Amino acid sequence: MAEASTPRTYGNWRKPTTAGLMGLSTLGTMMLIGGLIFMVLVVMAAGLMAGMVVGGVLGVILLVLLNKDKHDRSLLARIADRVGWANTRSAGSHLYRSGPLGRTDWGTFQLPGLAAPSRLSEHTDSYGRPFALIHVPFTGHYTVVLGTEPDGAALVDREQVDLWVAGWGRWLANLGDEPGIEAASVTVETAPDTGTRLRREVDTHIDPDAPEFAKAMLREVVERYPSGSSTVKAYVAVTFSATARSGGKRRKAEEMGRDLAARLPGLTHGLSSTGAGAARPLSAQELCEVVRIAYDPAAAVLIDEAHAAGEKPELAWTDVGPTAHEATWSSYRHDGAVSVSWSMTAAPRGNVQSGVMSRLLAPHRDIARKRVTLLYRPLDAARAAAMVEADLRAAEFRQGSSKKPAARDVLATRQARATASEEASGAGLVNFGIVVTATVLNSDHKADAIAAIDNLSATARLRLRTVHGSQDSAFAAALPLGLVLPKHLKVPAEFREQL
Template identity: 30%
Template sequence: MSTNPGQDKFGNWLQPTAPGLFGLSLGALTVCGIGTVLVLLALVREAYALALITLLATFLIVLTTLIPFAGSTLFTKVSDRISLAGRNRRGESFYVTGPFSTLPLEAAQRLPGALLNVDTLSGVDGLNRDYTLLHHKAVGKIAAVFGCTPDGAAMQEQSVINNQVAHFGSWISSLSIDTGLAGATIVVDSASESSAGTCAAVRADVAPNAPAFAKRVLNEAVGTLPARSSVLNVYATMIWDAKALGATAKDLSPAVAEIAARLPQQSQMLTRAGAGAPKPLIEAELAEIAHLAYQPARDQELALDALTGLRAARAWDQSGPEFFDDSRGRVVFHDGVASMTLMMTIPPESQITARSFDQLFGPNPKFLRKRVAILYRPVDPGTAARTVNRLVSTADWKISTRRGRATSFDTKNKAVAEQTELELAQGARLALFSLMVTITFEANQDAYRDALNQIKSLMGQLLMPYRFVEHAGSAAFHTTLPFGVLPWTYTTTPLWLRAVL
C-alpha cells in the first residue's frame, strides 16, 4: 500500500469587490442613486425634458463606463481604439532601431516602451556572485532577476512537490513584509528550439582517440535526434521601490547596497520553493533573453556560437529589436515574427493542483516561443485586514439582498471570506496576483490561426476567464518579459477605487 500523499488542491481565490445590487457595482449604484434624485427633483419642478435627459444620461454613463463586457467597459474599448489610432497617426506604434532610428544616438538600439528608460547597475552580492539590477527610472523601481533551474515534477515524489509548494506559498507570504518591495513576477519561458546545439555538444565531447566504430555509432545516434528540442527557462524577478530603500534622485547606492544584501536570502527561499539553484542574472544574460524574445529563430545560431566560443556579450542598451510594430491591435510584429498576449480576468473557477498548469507552462510546437508571467502584488497587513473585512461584508450583503434562497456559490464565497479572515488573524499574508501569456508565432495567417486555436484550448482546460490584449500589445509583450515591469506602478488609480468600480 502506497504511503505517498495525494496532490494538494488549491483555489478559493477572492476578487476584491465592494457590495453591489442587482449585478451592479457600488460605483454604478452610486451613479444610479444620484441620477434618480436629480430626476425626481426635475419632476417636482415639472421640468419633464430635463428629467428625461438626466435619466438617459445616467443610463448611458452606467452602461458605457461602469458595466464591464468581456472584461472591459464600452468606454474603455472605444478609448483604447482612439488611443491606438492616435499613436498610429503620430508614428508612436512603430519602433525602429539602428541607423534608421529617430531616437537619439545613445538610445538608438535600446528596448522599446516601458523598457526604453531602464539602466543597469552591476555589482557583487554577499555570496560573491555577479549581479545586474535594472533601474526603472520613470517609476523609481529597481529589479533583480534570478535565473532558476527547477527540477521537473514528473519524476519527483508527491510529498516533495507538496513541500515545495508549501515553501512557495511562504515565499509569496514574505513579499508582504519585505520592506520596500513593490512586486514580484515569475516568468516561465518555453520554446521548441533547434537541437543543433545539443548535437554539436555531444559530438564535441567525443575523445579524439575513441575507436572509429564508437564514433560512427554515436554520430548515427545523434543523427536520429529530433530536429527541435523543448527548453524551459524560469525567471523570478523582485522589484523594490528605490526611494523606500533610501535612494535619492542623485544617489542610488543605499538602495543598491540593501538589495545586494537581500539577494542571498531570496535565493535560499526560492531554492526551498523548488527553484533549483537560482542565481542573479548579469547584463549579457538579460540582453540575450530580450534578443531571443524578439528573434526566437536565432536560438540555433546562439547555441552554436556558445559551443565554438564565438558568442559576443550583448550590452543591455543594444538589445532592442530591429523593428516593433504595434499598429494592428491584438497582434504585434517584431523582427519577422508575430506575437499576441492574453490576460486573466478572473482566477481559475475550479480548484487546481501543482500539475494543473503543466500544459500551459510547457513548450508547444504551435508556438515559436511562449511566456507565462505571474505577477504578484504584495499587500501590507493593515490594507489586507481592511480588504478581507470588505470581502466578508460583501458576501453577507449578497446573501441578505438576494431574492429567494442563497445559492451554493454565495454560501461558498462567504465561507472562503471568513476562512481568509481567520487565516489573516493567525498570521497569514495577503497578495494579489494576475497571469499573462504571450505567444510568438510565424507572421502568417495559418500560423496565427493555429496559435490562436492552441492557446484557446490551453486556457479552456483551466476554466480561467481571460481576454486578449487588443490595443496595448507592446505594453503587454514587455510586461511578460522578466524585467520587472509592473502594470500597477504606471497607474494612479488606488486599489480601493478599482474595487468600487
C-alpha cells in the same frame, strides 16, 4: 498496508469586490443615487422634459457600466480600449524603428514602450556574484532577476510536491514582510533547442578511432535531435521601491545595489525549498541575452554558437531592443517574429491540484517560443487585513440585499469568510495575475498558436483574454523585467476597479 493519501487540492482565489446596488460597485452606486437626485432637482426646476433627458443620460451611463462580457469587462472599458487604440494609431505609436537608420535621435536599439526609460547597472552581492539591477525612473522601481533551474515534478513523490507548493507559499508570504518589496514575477519560457550544446558535447568527446558506423550515427543524432527537443528556462524577478519608506527619499542605483547585495543571498536561499532548484542572480550580460532573444528569436542560434566557441557576445542594454516592431489590435510583429499575448481574467473556479498548469507550461509543437508569467503583488499585513474585511462586508451585503440570494452570492460569502479567517491566522495575501505570450516565426502559424493557447488555458482552468490594443505592452510585461503594470496606467488602478 498503508492507505493511499488523498491528493491535496488548492483554491479559494477571490477577486475583491465592493458593496453596491444592482451589481454596481460602491462608486457606481454613488453615481446612481447622485444621478437620481440630480434628475429630481432638474424636474423641479426645468420641467418633466428636461428631467427625461437627464434620465436618458443616466440610463446610458448605467448601460455602459452594467453591460459586461464573459471577462467581466464593462462596455465602458471596451469603448475606452477602442478609443485608446485609435489614438495610438493616429499618433503612429504602434510603429517603432530603431538603430542608426531608425526614427530615434540616439541611433541605438533601445527597448520600446514601457521598458524604454529603463536603465541597467551591475553590482556584486555578498557572495561575490554579479547581479543586474534594472531601474525604471518613471515608477521609481529597481528589479533583480534570478535564474532558476526547476527540478520538475517527473518521478517525484506527491508528498514532495506538496512540500514545494507549501514552500512557495511561504516564500510569497515572506515577501510581504520584506521592506520595499513592490512586486514579484515568475517567467517560465519554453523554446526550441538550437542543438549547439549537443554538437559541442559530441565533437569534444567523439573518439577519432571509433567505427565509422558509430560516428555516422552520432552525426545523425546531432543533426536530427534538436528539431524535436525544447529547453525550459525559469526566471524570478523581484521589484523593489526606490524609497525605503512612504514619503522617503528615492535612492540611487549605487545605494540600492549596496542594500540588495546583503539581501539577495536570503532571497535565493529561500527559493531552494520551493522546487526552483539552484537560484542565482543574472548578470547584466545574461539578462541582455534573454531580452535580446525574446525580441529577435533568430539571435538565439548566434548567441549559443558564440558561447560554444568560448566567446562572450558583448551586448549592452541599448542593443537588446527590436530593430522594428508593429503592434496591431490583436498581435505584435517584432524582428521577423509574430507574438500574441493574453492576460488572465478569472482564476480557476473550485479546487485544483498542484499540476493544473503543467500542460500550459510545457512546450508545444505549434508554438516556437512561449512565456507564461505569473505576476504577484504582495500586500503588507495592515492592508491585507483591511482588504479582506472590506471584501467580507461586501459579500455579506450582496447576500443580504435579497430575500432569496443566489447560490453564487452565498458561495462568495463563504469564500470571503474563509479568506478572512486564514488572514487572521497569519496567512499572507497576494494579488496575482498571469500573462501568456506565444511567439511564432511565421505569421501563417499564428492561428495554430492561438488555438493551442485556447486549448491549454482550458486544461489549466484559466480564463484568458487577448490583450487588445496593448500587445506591445503585454509582451514587455511577460518578460523578466519587473514591470509593475498598474503604475503605468493613466487612470489609477484603484479607480478602474471601482468602476
